[in-house]
Amino acid sequence: xxxxxxxxxxxxLVNNFTLTYFLGLCPFLGVTSRLETAFRLGLAxxxxxxxxxxxxxxxxEWVLPFAPFLRLISFIIVIASSVQFVEMALKKLSPDxxxxxxxxxxxxxxxxxxxxxxxxxxxKGYGFTEGVVYALGAxxxxxxxxxxxxxxxxxxxxxxxxxxxxxxxxxxxxxxIISMAFMGFAGLFTTV
Amino acid sequence: xxxxxxxxxxxxxxDEEQTAHIMRELIYTLLPVLAIAVYYxxxxxxxxxxxxxxxxxxxxxxxxxxxxxxxxxxxxxxxxGLTLPPGIALWIAFLGGFVSIVVGKLVWxxxxxxxxxxxxxxxxxxxxxxxxxxxxxxxxxxxxxxxYPSNLAMPFMQSAHxxxxxxxxxxxxxxxxxxxxxxMHLFLGSTRGSIGETCGIVLVLIGAYLLYKKLINxxxxxxxxxxxxVGSSLFYWMGTGFANPLFTLFSGxxxxxxxxxxxxxxxxxxxxxxxxIYGIGIGVLVLLIRYFGGLPEGVxxxxxxxxxxxxxxxxFVKIRTYGHKK
Numbered sequence: 249x250x251x252x253x254x255x256x257x258x259x260x261l262v263n264n265f266t267l268t269y270f271l272g273l274c275p276f277l278g279v280t281s282r283l284e285t286a287f288r289l290g291l292a293x294x295x296x297x298x299x300x301x302x303x304x305x306x307x308x309e310w311v312l313p314f315a316p317f318l319r320l321i322s323f324i325i326v327i328a329s330s331v332q333f334v335e336m337a338l339k340k341l342s343p344d345x346x347x348x349x350x351x352x353x354x355x356x357x358x359x360x361x362x363x364x365x366x367x368x369x370x371x372k373g374y375g376f377t378e379g380v381v382y383a384l385g386a387x388x389x390x391x392x393x394x395x396x397x398x399x400x401x402x403x404x405x406x407x408x409x410x411x412x413x414x415x416x417x418x419x420x421x422x423x424x425i426i427s428m429a430f431m432g433f434a435g436l437f438t439t440v
Numbered sequence: 441x442x443x444x445x446x447x448x449x450x451x452x453x454x455d456e457e458q459t460a461h462i463m464r465e466l467i468y469t470l471l472p473v474l475a476i477a478v479y480y481x482x483x484x485x486x487x488x489x490x491x492x493x494x495x496x497x498x499x500x501x502x503x504x505x506x507x508x509x510x511x512x513x514x515x516x517x518x519x520x521g522l523t524l525p526p527g528i529a530l531w532i533a534f535l536g537g538f539v540s541i542v543v544g545k546l547v548w549x550x551x552x553x554x555x556x557x558x559x560x561x562x563x564x565x566x567x568x569x570x571x572x573x574x575x576x577x578x579x580x581x582x583x584x585x586x587x588y589p590s591n592l593a594m595p596f597m598q599s600a601h602x603x604x605x606x607x608x609x610x611x612x613x614x615x616x617x618x619x620x621x622x623x624m625h626l627f628l629g630s631t632r633g634s635i636g637e638t639c640g641i642v643l644v645l646i647g648a649y650l651l652y653k654k655l656i657n658x659x660x661x662x663x664x665x666x667x668x669x670v671g672s673s674l675f676y677w678m679g680t681g682f683a684n685p686l687f688t689l690f691s692g693x694x695x696x697x698x699x700x701x702x703x704x705x706x707x708x709x710x711x712x713x714x715x716x717i718y719g720i721g722i723g724v725l726v727l728l729i730r731y732f733g734g735l736p737e738g739v740x741x742x743x744x745x746x747x748x749x750x751x752x753x754x755x756f757v758k759i760r761t762y763g764h765k766k
Contacts, residue, residue: 396749399749399755400751402751403754408553409549421547431568431741432735432744433729436732436734
């Protein structure tokens, strides 16, 4: 139980996928102009990550021992199909959300954060429960990062930003400062 | 006739206080902190603070020039300088002041628009760029010492003098050896630490003065200190190996950060309830990082993290306007 909590917190804060590993930066910069969409993308991210964790566990357990060289490609196919699944489910269940996420759901297919999750969790030898908890933590961490950046970016719209840094430059600066602030979590719960 | 009437929207009762006035007041209140630092660490403290102030003034002079008039750049430089160790190389302090103003303030459009506290942005930058230099704590040398040899280190060169007179701060001793320090030393400031953070009693007095003058919002220090006090008492009372509450309150940069950094009106939430969330958040994060993190001190990160949360707090916790129900 302690171990699971540690895995969760580690993925959420200490080894935050976006702010510490710098994975999944395309949605981090692309979809954070509004808090609402950022949060929805975060939720979609959590969902896809959990599915990825389940699938990668299954693959790792039953398929990959026989064909280790298929690891990368089978992960990518699993991720792609799971994103397709999310897309179809969303289209049916929540057309509004589907419209709001638009282009970005397919973008998750090729998102390094999600492939990273599959690779990290198999490299670390996580079992089923651990893998799912890891995915929840990682997804939560990505959502946290997205939402934080989106809230700050919404505020910057009201500001008198100099032309030289307007746009992506300022977004990267904000992301950098948030990332520096997250360095404070380094080593959390390891020295107790 | 109509020209003689004063036509304006509210507020009608205005104070004479302007931004420059407040900045000047804050700078004056920081001078006793600096004086105490010179008493303990010698003139090194003065040189370090002056370097970071100069570093803060340079970009203002190049680009905006507003911060030169209202004194906000001097204040940022002073605050940054006070969070640095006395033995740090002067060029690093200068660079920190420069980064504080450029990344912390100018790219946001200048005074009053930044989301993060500029001095802490500079400090976080230095902490990631020079992790060794910024955690090397010289022994207090007394007011007669002119400088520490490490102050004069140049960029990209190994310091010629090996400094033997360094050691751990009370917080690191607590963290890595589990030993508490004498509380009296923490009150009076005769310990190792950053230039402006060691003397608890002076910081408390200055905080009280700022509260009396209503220059800082009372909710911020109260919520932070109360959270830390209650949290550390609980840990002290329940588990073994945790620092006692007084030690936690007066060690490290908690007092300096609470009085001068967290209370920055620009980077803290607007609504009273939001301010409580902000203060409690800082307190919890300080305890989390200090007690369970890998670093001995986390006040800077706690404040920066809550600064990052401030736009979100402002969005969800709004000031209730007069006449509207909850």
